[in-house]
Amino acid sequence: MTTPSTLPDLSRAVYRTREVLEGRRRFIPVAMAATVLVLLFAAGSVRYTGFLEPQVALNLLVNNSFLVVLAVGVTFVILAGGIDLSTGSVLALSAMLCAWLLREGWPPLLVIPAALLAGAAIGLAQGCIIHFYGVQPFIATLGGMFFARGLCYLISTESIPITDPLFGTLAQTRVPLPGGNSLSVGAVVALVAAGAAAYVLHRSRFGRSVYAVGGSESSAMLMGLAVGRVKVGVYTISGFCAALGGVLYTLYIASGNSLHGLGMELDAIAAVVIGGTLLTGGFGYVLGSVIGVLTLGTIQTILVFEGTLSSWWTRIVAGALLFAFILLQRALAPPAAK
Amino acid sequence: MRSAQTRRLAWPLLVLAGLLVANLAATPGFFEISVKGGRLYGSLVDILHFGTPLLLISLGMTLVIALRGIDLSVGAVVAVAGALACETIAAAGGGQGSAVTAAAVAVALGASALLGLWNGFLVSVLRIQPIVATLILMVAGRGLAQLITGGQITTVRSEPYREIAAGSLAAVPFTVIVAATTVLLMWLLVRRTALGLLIEAVGGNAEAGRLAGIRATGLSVAAYTFCGLCAGLAGVIISANTGSADGNNAGLWIELDAILAVVIGGTLLTGGRFSIAGTVLGALIVQTLSTTVYTMGVPPESALVFKAIVVFLVCLLQSPRFRAQVASPFRRGRRPVRARTGPGPAPTEEDDVTPTATSAGTPGAPEVQR
């Protein structure tokens, strides 16, 4: 006890920190996700020259804008305790619809709403089947996945190129940022979608009900919340987001193809979980999902810088991260949520 | 019980017969079977031949589902098994020897069983929900497969390996023999021992099973391992069929087909009683559906739409609420009562009419996990 004056301060600081951490357990997973992202990025920067450019970071968002939107939609579903396996297929369907309707001569300003509506309709139908008939979410959305993918093939088994000038312009347009950097329209849309989702989840009664239903559906019902509206709503939102992702995807890839977005539903789910959202529902943040997507994107970028084409490592690392986060959440979750 | 089981199989049988008849109407030569080069050919043989991988996986999935589980990773395991088998052969210099082939198959099956074991470990030891647990391998598995093949589509020219799919014994394709043998072995394993009973008991009522002294953990691990093994065997057959390993597309969506086959076969997703015969029928129906779409000249991929419709129909038919709504107009001669939003709690269970609460001293039961 040579420094009696500072020791109590120190112990009080430790105590305070612990208290803050204890009370903020639900932020730990998302903080971990952010840490993983920063560490990955730091590792990339140390290892490769040119990695630490702002534009590299921005390109993460540009190249994964559709996945961000997809993950945002899936976040709603997972927060409410469900799962949506249909998003990849709905994305493909939306892209396919855009390409096909444009080729049929529809005006682009009609095509985009039509595609979005189709996605929302599929989500709505899935939500109704899940809520009204008690079908398990994974099997209902599995059906939706078949259905949407099959519709793609019914439209065309060939790739349909998109030559519409408006789509071309949208794809080319860059939103300038200070320092000579820029974002694509898609990335901006993704950011807006994420912001809107965060607003809805935290500031609207619907959003809080989503958390409540994910925490305990029966309690939510006894508290008088509109459980049915929440359950149908989240799948509709997810379908809408998947369709929006599809539109962004067409900007990115300029075609509609039945093979678009294969397995992307898994990427979206993985991103959500890696972003710290509990797969059993009730815990998590949209911000986490964006971080999750960026983490996946960073892994890909590192692989590109590494100069190998071994893109499969992304999936393997994603699987490993998924496992780690599921274990972490089991350890952190309060007993009632385990 | 026999009669009840027959009745349960009646629907799938009718559907299968209907599908076959529809095919016959569309293509008059559908039932023709010929022998070419010492091997049976014909649409029916094709259904059996190409349906073998699906059938194998459905068998494994049946046990997992009977235990209230699900295995979403079988498609990924198919890819891994095919990749391992082909790479083993390629590593042996594309060896034509049957010893190399045997080693390749052994490696593939061993690895698949290990992957199944991993799923079983996550589900029964770490107690992670089945969907979540098998999702991990579903995400990572195809990456593993591509890692093994180096991202290429590995092609093998090993004759013995390709014989696994193309060969025949007494004019019957090997694949059909493999399928029949697996069905028989599995039937012996679960129905001639007490395994089937114990699985149905644990799946039907886990707590009752525990109090009756059944060790559920071992059963569950075994079921997932068996499911992995089946997926591995399917993977070998699929890759032998094309003579290649495709990490991306081998076994794509087969997990969904398999779940569909099991459910059509009358095994409920909520676990409990299962039927091997039902699963066989279910797999044949799903495969015939694919074949039908193909023979009708529609793009084969659009079979997905039909499958989706079947999934929805089967699910709705299993939903008590749907059945009540459909049946009530006929039964009572009036319109069904519109179900309220927010399903009210079912009366009989949690009321004090049927004594369920162990006692006031037991803290509230944990929330049911979705």
Added chain:
Amino acid sequence: MDTTAEPAVQMSGIVKDFPGVRALDGAGLRLVPGEVHALLGENGAGKSTLIKVLTGVHRPDAGRVRIGGRPVAVAGPLDAERHGIATVYQEVNLCPNLSVAENVLLGREPRGRFGISARRMNRRAAELAAGVELDLDVTRALGEYPIAVQQLVSILRAVDLDARVLVLDEPTSSLDRGEVRILFDLVERLRSRGVAILFVTHFLDQVYELCGRMTVLRNGRLVGEFATAELGQRELIGHMLGEQAGELDRLEEHARSGGPPAGADTLLRARGLGRSGGVAPYDLDVAPGEIVGLAGLLGSGRTEAVRLLFGADRPDTGEVEVDGRPVPLRTPRAAIAEGLAYCSEDRKAEGLVAELSVADNLLLALQAARGWMRPLPARKRSELVERYIAALRIRPAAPDVPVASLSGGNQQKVLLGRWLIMRPRLLILDEPTRGIDVGAKAEVQRLVAAQAQEGTAVLFVSSELEEVLRLSHRVVVLRDRRVVSALDNDDGGLDVDRVLAEIAQGGAQ
């Protein structure tokens, strides 16, 4: 308290049918503002159903509900809240993942300029908590607090609703003494504000401490409304349990065999066996051929006590000896290997596998013990099944029908048969005659007595005292989750009054 005041709630002649069962048959209730009113009755008396009618979860088939003097038909939980009725359930029905503030205010969130304002919500919740002198960090997730605090939070929710009627459905069943104290303080504070409080519990001490009046239900019927000061515990228990002697006595005189073989060695000896939140450490000895009855009210710890013996729950303390050998009974499997058998109280949830056949259910434990590799040979199987179906008079005598299609009594016999096939050395029966008809009851009792005569030790848990007395050589009485006394009944000299007195006062100084 002014019992002539306009009642806050008046329910009368309530009838509620469920498929096959009449849960309520003319039940009623009268709640006055500013009172704490107990609703009492044994399991199956209809308490929960009555509450669910009041809170709109169920609609009554007949009867009137008046709230604040006006007849109403409550459409659902939300509608009940609108009528000023708030409910706190035994299992906390809140969302553990949300903050305390949100749990208090969900559905009525204060809004700012940009939607729900977390800041205002936290402030409002903190005010509410301070108003009832609760020291809580309302921004923390509810799940991080102990159950007791969660119960208090659900009451806070009711406070914010400005509820005129507060229903507490067994809120204290998982709380310790200190926590109960805090809860009672809060209830008392609300009462003094004029809230009518309906308190459902199994703990009679708490009733006498807290409640002014009480309503007793039995078998879905209203037994009566009493002032706590005018009705002793002994009479109250009599009202709750009712006349049980009735028909059964006429069916059978003393089913009980003679005493246990004198000087027999103890088969099972438990010392200091206990589990926190379940049952306080207790001692128990059972000899071969002896029937030991466990008596006590629901929630007294009877079930918890026997579950510990069987390894269905893990004990925190104590040890068990079988034949003088210490054995760790940590799982049911281990207990079965030692010759124990346990028919659980809840046939449906913990006993039978509904979709499996009668034969499969009968043979389940035996097959589990043999292991999957050694299936019973078909002949042995059908022989055993036939023998036990005949011996237990299971109707219909069809081994292959799903067990779910049998009546309750026959289901119970199947479950009993499952364990008799094991030829157990100690048979633990938890409420084996509940919910089955009189004839089946008598048969089950006959079987139990016959088993004991053959040298099986039996632990017999039942709410029906007559039954316990008729069968048991010794009666162990539990109260408030502890064993309070063990009464000898060797000569059948024990009478219901004596046991009732023990249940009411036993262990109290």
